[in-house]
Amino acid sequence: MIIIDQRTRQLLIEDALNTFPDECCGFLFGREDRDGTRQIIDILIVDNAKAGDKTRRFEISPQDYMTAETHALEHDWLLLGIYHSHPKHPPIPSETDRLSAQPFFSYLIISVMDKDTTELRSWLLDEERQFEEEKIIDYQYT
Amino acid sequence: MATVIIPTPLRKFTNNTARLQVKPGTIQDTVQELTLNFPDLKKHLLDENGKIRAYVNIFVGNDDIRDLQQEHTAVQEGAVVSIVPAIAGGSGNGSANAGGAVFTKEELARYNRHIIIPGFGMEAQQKLKAAKVLVIGSGGLGSPVLLYLAAAGVGTIGIVDFDVVDDSNLQRQVLFGVESVGKPKVEAAKKRLEALNPYIQLRLYNTHLNSQNALDILRDYDVIADGTDNFPTRYLVNDAAVLLGKPNVYASIFQFEGQVSVFNYRNAQGQLGPNYRDLYPTPPPPGLVPSCAEGGVLGVLPGIIGSLQALEVIKVITGVGESLSGRFYIFDALNFESRTFTIKAREDNPINGKNPTITALIDYEQFCDMRAVEEKRMKEITAKELYDWQVKGEPYQLIDVREPHEYDIVNIGGTLIPLGTVASHADEIDRDKKVVIHCKMGGRSAKAIQELEEKFGFTNLYNLKGGILAYIDNVQPTLTKY
Numbered sequence: 001m002i003i004i005d006q007r008t009r010q011l012l013i014e015d016a017l018n019t020f021p022d023e024c025c026g027f028l029f030g031r032e033d034r035d036g037t038r039q040i041i042d043i044l045i046v047d048n049a050k051a052g053d054k055t056r057r058f059e060i061s062p063q064d065y066m067t068a069e070t071h072a073l074e075h076d077w078l079l080l081g082i083y084h085s086h087p088k089h090p091p092i093p094s095e096t097d098r099l100s101a102q103p104f105f106s107y108l109i110i111s112v113m114d115k116d117t118t119e120l121r122s123w124l125l126d127e128e129r130q131f132e133e134e135k136i137i138d139y140q141y142t
Numbered sequence: 143m144a145t146v147i148i149p150t151p152l153r154k155f156t157n158n159t160a161r162l163q164v165k166p167g168t169i170q171d172t173v174q175e176l177t178l179n180f181p182d183l184k185k186h187l188l189d190e191n192g193k194i195r196a197y198v199n200i201f202v203g204n205d206d207i208r209d210l211q212q213e214h215t216a217v218q219e220g221a222v223v224s225i226v227p228a229i230a231g232g233s234g235n236g237s238a239n240a241g242g243a244v245f246t247k248e249e250l251a252r253y254n255r256h257i258i259i260p261g262f263g264m265e266a267q268q269k270l271k272a273a274k275v276l277v278i279g280s281g282g283l284g285s286p287v288l289l290y291l292a293a294a295g296v297g298t299i300g301i302v303d304f305d306v307v308d309d310s311n312l313q314r315q316v317l318f319g320v321e322s323v324g325k326p327k328v329e330a331a332k333k334r335l336e337a338l339n340p341y342i343q344l345r346l347y348n349t350h351l352n353s354q355n356a357l358d359i360l361r362d363y364d365v366i367a368d369g370t371d372n373f374p375t376r377y378l379v380n381d382a383a384v385l386l387g388k389p390n391v392y393a394s395i396f397q398f399e400g401q402v403s404v405f406n407y408r409n410a411q412g413q414l415g416p417n418y419r420d421l422y423p424t425p426p427p428p429g430l431v432p433s434c435a436e437g438g439v440l441g442v443l444p445g446i447i448g449s450l451q452a453l454e455v456i457k458v459i460t461g462v463g464e465s466l467s468g469r470f471y472i473f474d475a476l477n478f479e480s481r482t483f484t485i486k487a488r489e490d491n492p493i494n495g496k497n498p499t500i501t502a503l504i505d506y507e508q509f510c511d512m513r514a515v516e517e518k519r520m521k522e523i524t525a526k527e528l529y530d531w532q533v534k535g536e537p538y539q540l541i542d543v544r545e546p547h548e549y550d551i552v553n554i555g556g557t558l559i560p561l562g563t564v565a566s567h568a569d570e571i572d573r574d575k576k577v578v579i580h581c582k583m584g585g586r587s588a589k590a591i592q593e594l595e596e597k598f599g600f601t602n603l604y605n606l607k608g609g610i611l612a613y614i615d616n617v618q619p620t621l622t623k624y
Binding site for chain 2: 020021023025050052053056057058059060062063065066069072073078079082084086087088089093094096097100101102103104105107112113114115
């Protein structure tokens with residue numbers, strides 16, 4: 001389970017729409033309970049560093065990755081995972097996603113079919129390096 | 143001491159420690175010390191040869207060791223060493239290589255005339271290599287489409303066709319030669335395309351595309367190129383492409399006229415273009431528009447129109463230029479005139495209009511009112527039933543519509559009348575007893591029966607189901623199969 005609040009969801013969708021038709025990408029920070037439930041507290045938007053066509057691929061520069069690790073340590077958060085968008089494609093990890101995926105990280109995918117049709121799904125590698133879906137819980141601060 | 147920052151995904155191998163202290167030395171020493179203290183780290187950092195893995199970046203301060211002295215880079219007192227996993231991905235399938243499609247020297251030389259075009263270049267060529275295109279029908283239109291897409295370096299090409307090559311195809315289907323006659327079209331196409339471009343992948347579907355298999359076959363592809371010659375398949379391909387959200391590059395030909403358009407294409411602004419049902423919500427009454435087999439087609443026309451179709455496929459893949467999405471192109475070969483109409487999405491489009499009535503694939507034969515006509519006519523006999531007739535001494539005539547060289551390989555005693563010549567040999571076919579017609583697999587004999595019934599009014603013809611291959615399998619397994 002991964003808990004995403006309204007504001008974070010909004011930021012993620014905005015980044016995906018602003019970057020469309022290219023893929024957007026960034027980091028997810030937060031906490032993890034003893035039972036493995038994750039809660040996203042903050043995100044970090046970074047540039048898609050992929051050279052050439054960015055409409056179906058993304059890449060994060062090592063510099064941005066180091067910034068993200070430092071950011072997590074400074075705030076005493078966990079670097080929980082990576083988000084990226086799939087413009088005109090469903091929020092299901094591709095083989096490319098799977099082959100480049102890191103263990104432990106949540107891979108949150110934002111599908112953008114058009115400006116009104118977006119969908120978020122989250123995925124996590126299992127022991128066999130296959131993606132398993134991680135249920136998203138919407139949370140609204142009151 | 144120096145500090146090593148362990149990336150989050152690897153911390154479960156370091157007792158959840160983010161920062162580790164190591165002795166100064168070189169990167170090689172650092173890695174050795176880490177893997178000695180935390181053996182589970184080893185397989186994540188080093189490959190089988192003990193080299194640092196390609197997807198692991200190591201930084202000393204802000205510098206990648208690849209820009210310094212690699213594993214011999216010095217780690218001084220107080221230095222901060224970061225282990226950085228490569229983070230990449232994306233919706234595009236295929237090579238995990240973060241740099242997209244990578245070309246060998248030979249491929250770069252092969253595609254040089256593309257790569258040097260301003261506005262096309264390496265980027266478009268990479269998109270071609272990464273692309274998967276499904277070509278439906280490998281006949282008149284499919285021939286130039288497949289030849290040009292393969293030559294252009296489209297990385298993965300799927301071919302759907304259930305038919306076998308017939309000599310009468312060679313008047314326009316330039317993918318095939320005399321040696322292909324009698325062979326399944328997909329196999330013959332593969333042989334020709336592999337000889338043309340060994341750097342691409344071909345996937346064959348030697349089957350009828352139907353409502354049961356269409357979504358599964360189309361699902362894996364980025365672009366569909368429909369070059370079929372009948373309405374049921376055309377609507378099936380259109381609806382499947384719309385349901386799956388794939389662009390469908392459409393072409394068709396008849397006698398002296400050709401048509402091209404790009405359906406269901408989402409442009410860079412995210413707008414979806416019209417599809418075939420915006421043009422024709424329902425098919426014409428059966429028989430009103432004859433197929434090429436019935437109405438004929440000038441052989442060079444599919445060459446022209448199929449090449450235009452290949453052009454649009456390449457534009458859709460690469461995003462270069464303005465595609466024919468939202469426009470419908472008609473070429474009249476007799477007057478040498480071209481017209482381009484604008485087409486728009488209709489609100490009453492039954493598959494993606496305001497109130498869609500079609501949400502899954504339907505029975506398209508029935509939808510086009512074809513099945514009743516086809517099935518009423520064709521009688522079939524299985525190999526086992528034919529054997530029963532032989533055993534019981536039932537009178538019948540056996541006609542073999544394959545080519546002479548196939549007959550020489552194996553025959554079951556039928557009278558040889560190749561498909562292309564049945565009309566001129568109709569008087570040799572009995573009218574007063576049952577006539578069984580066969581070919582290799584049953585496709586050509588069905589055509590022969592159709593022709594004989596339509597032109598000469600035969601009513602006593604039976605198609606041997608599965609052809610001579612089924613007969614060999616079920617009755618005489620000692621005969622040669624080919």
